[in-house]
Amino acid sequence: MSNGSTAPESLPGSAGGRRGREISGWLLRLAFCLLAASLLLPTSSFAHRHRPKGPIDCGIVSEAGYTAHLDICKYEPMKMYESYCENVPKTGEVTLVLDLISHPLWKMPIVLTLVREASREVVAEAPAHVYREGIASFRVYFSNPGRYILEVKPQGVVNGASQPVVLRFPIAVGMPSPKSFASLGIGEVVAVIILGFLGYRFWRKRLLERARRPRP
Numbered sequence: 001m002s003n004g005s006t007a008p009e010s011l012p013g014s015a016g017g018r019r020g021r022e023i024s025g026w027l028l029r030l031a032f033c034l035l036a037a038s039l040l041l042p043t044s045s046f047a048h049r050h051r052p053k054g055p056i057d058c059g060i061v062s063e064a065g066y067t068a069h070l071d072i073c074k075y076e077p078m079k080m081y082e083s084y085c086e087n088v089p090k091t092g093e094v095t096l097v098l099d100l101i102s103h104p105l106w107k108m109p110i111v112l113t114l115v116r117e118a119s120r121e122v123v124a125e126a127p128a129h130v131y132r133e134g135i136a137s138f139r140v141y142f143s144n145p146g147r148y149i150l151e152v153k154p155q156g157v158v159n160g161a162s163q164p165v166v167l168r169f170p171i172a173v174g175m176p177s178p179k180s181f182a183s184l185g186i187g188e189v190v191a192v193i194i195l196g197f198l199g200y201r202f203w204r205k206r207l208l209e210r211a212r213r214p215r216p
Contacts, residue, residue: 059085060101061152061167064159068152069099070169087172091142096150098136106134109155114140117147117170128155145174 059070072084073095088094096114100106109128115121124140142148152167159165 059169061169063167064157064165065102066105066154066157066165066167067101068105068167068169069101070150071097071099072171073097086170087175088142089174091145091174093139093141096138096140098131098138098152100131100134100136103134105154106130106132108157110136111151111153111155112136112138113151113153114138114171115149115151117149123148142173147172147175 059072061068061070070085072086072088073081074084074088074090074092076082096112098112100110107130109130111128112126113122114124116123123142124138126136126138129136136152138150148171150169150171152169154165157165
């Protein structure tokens with residue numbers, strides 16, 4: 001016997017409203033993760049080799065038994081000085097600091113020449129000088145983006161083929177390049193994992209909803 005009460009009918013728009021709320025919630029979570037990723041990722045899109053993230057041999061060149069290391073120091077507003085090994089994100093004035101690792105280089109005159117890689121145009125040059133402390137400092141100004149080479153030429157030194165020994169350090173200025181997955185930091189990897197997990201959850205939920213729909 002019926003007591004006269006009836007079960008409340010579902011409102012026509014309740015399913016659509018619930019679905020809309022789920023999508024909105026997912027979009028909000030996605031936006032939050034993107035915001036977190038933007039805070040974790042570097043502010044520049046350039047894959048420059050910053051010293052703490054660079055490989056162990058970052059900025060080291062050897063030739064005929066002579067070895068030197070290059071640091072590229074650039075003043076960045078609000079960050080003081082940033083140090084790079086090979087790729088500089090912006091043009092402007094930098095200081096090239098050479099650590100002459102091989103002690104014989106401390107006793108011989110060395111010429112420093114900065115050239116454009118393609119045209120071999122000389123951009124700046126420091127005359128022959130003996131760096132008795134093993135440190136050479138060379139201030140240059142990059143007015144245009146591009147690829148450059150710093151040539152370190154010990155005077156009077158030849159290799160086994162009787163050719164002058166030249167240590168060549170490649171430098172890229174203002175040239176964007178995509179980051180490889182192997183170069184990502186811990187925070188960046190976590191952000192990628194979170195985004196991938198949320199994307200999988202959304203895809204799986206869509207599949208389940210389609211499976212539950214009554215077939216015509």
